[in-house]
Amino acid sequence: MSRFVNVAAAQLGPIARNETKKQVVDRLLAHLHQAKAMGVELVVFPELALTTFFPRWYVEDKAEFDAFYEREMPGPDTQILFDTAAKLGIGFYLGYAELAMEGGQLHRYNTSILVERNGQIVGKYRKVHLPGHAKDEPWRAFQHLEKYYFEPGDTFDVWQAYGGTIGMALCNDRRWSETYRIMGLKGVEMVLLGYNTPVHNPPAPEHDDLSMFHNHLVMQAGAYQNGTWVVGVAKAGNEEGIEMIGGSAIIAPSGEIVAACSTKGDELAIARCDLDLCNSYKTTTFNFEVHRRPEAYGLIANQRGVVRPW
Numbered sequence: 001m002s003r004f005v006n007v008a009a010a011q012l013g014p015i016a017r018n019e020t021k022k023q024v025v026d027r028l029l030a031h032l033h034q035a036k037a038m039g040v041e042l043v044v045f046p047e048l049a050l051t052t053f054f055p056r057w058y059v060e061d062k063a064e065f066d067a068f069y070e071r072e073m074p075g076p077d078t079q080i081l082f083d084t085a086a087k088l089g090i091g092f093y094l095g096y097a098e099l100a101m102e103g104g105q106l107h108r109y110n111t112s113i114l115v116e117r118n119g120q121i122v123g124k125y126r127k128v129h130l131p132g133h134a135k136d137e138p139w140r141a142f143q144h145l146e147k148y149y150f151e152p153g154d155t156f157d158v159w160q161a162y163g164g165t166i167g168m169a170l171c172n173d174r175r176w177s178e179t180y181r182i183m184g185l186k187g188v189e190m191v192l193l194g195y196n197t198p199v200h201n202p203p204a205p206e207h208d209d210l211s212m213f214h215n216h217l218v219m220q221a222g223a224y225q226n227g228t229w230v231v232g233v234a235k236a237g238n239e240e241g242i243e244m245i246g247g248s249a250i251i252a253p254s255g256e257i258v259a260a261c262s263t264k265g266d267e268l269a270i271a272r273c274d275l276d277l278c279n280s281y282k283t284t285t286f287n288f289e290v291h292r293r294p295e296a297y298g299l300i301a302n303q304r305g306v307v308r309p310w
């Protein structure tokens with residue numbers, strides 16, 4: 001049996017700080033139309049795909065950056081994405097900054113949504129692993145203030161969509177094996193994952209030359225160890241003077257990259273993904289029910305940092 005989903009990793013080149021949402025949405029619409037022409041059913045956009053990566057700048061009053069956030073989804077700038085998706089019969093994953101009113105308080109999240117081919121939202125995810133720092137650190141060549149601009153989400157989830165079990169994660173989540181394993185335990189067959197990754201890592205510049213290797217290493221391992229497809233999509237190129245990696249890729253449950261972008265601009269990488277390929281891994285090497293030993297893994301859920309046993 002085969003369950004195919006035609007998927008596009010819809011990489012974006014840089015988004016300038018002064019680019020309007022309409023200009024960005026026009027780029028996303030171009031991706032949707034091109035993908036449709038190539039038989040795609042699911043288009044995966046990057047993290048924070050509607051704006052420049054604003055956590056690279058510090059402002060004392062966070063509200064100054066509220067224009068980078070969405071108060072509703074769909075909203076006035078994004079409704080056309082949903083209408084176009086429904087008209088074309090093509091769905092998408094979209095990362096964006098979310099401003100939510102909850103319990104009478106404003107909350108900020110780094111969020112993604114999954115939209116089905118009828119233009120309906122079927123799932124929403126709030127980034128769990130927020131990298132970087134919570135205070136201005138002027139010694140850095142640029143800031144990475146996700147811990148300042150966002151609150152963390154608290155769960156990894158999966159949804160029944162596209163004829164399978166689809167999960168979502170965002171950027172730094174891809175570096176943590178827990179991300180994939182939680183979704184793996186929920187039967188995930190395809191993890192969608194947008195990212196913004198600067199080449200330069202200020203606290204560890206010795207990693208800079210390895211940034212693309214690490215990008216693929218973690219996604220390929222997560223795919224193989226959980227018998228799932230992984231679709232990783234970059235916002236790439238030189239954005240406001242900061243060089244960001246590309247390397248958007250569609251990875252099979254074997255851990256192999258089956259399609260990848262080769263530029264750092266707006267580009268589609270497309271693959272026909274058989275969700276039933278997951279079974280070969282989920283029922284053998286990574287048959288969790290048969291081989292896992294949760295009784296030996298207690299620390300993973302109960303302890304955060306390193307505690308040496310002596």
Ligand code: CDV
Nearest residue numbers: 131144171172196197198
């Ligand atoms: N947007 C991100 O989460 N970026 C991080 C960087 C800061 C290392 C990443 O893991 O790619």
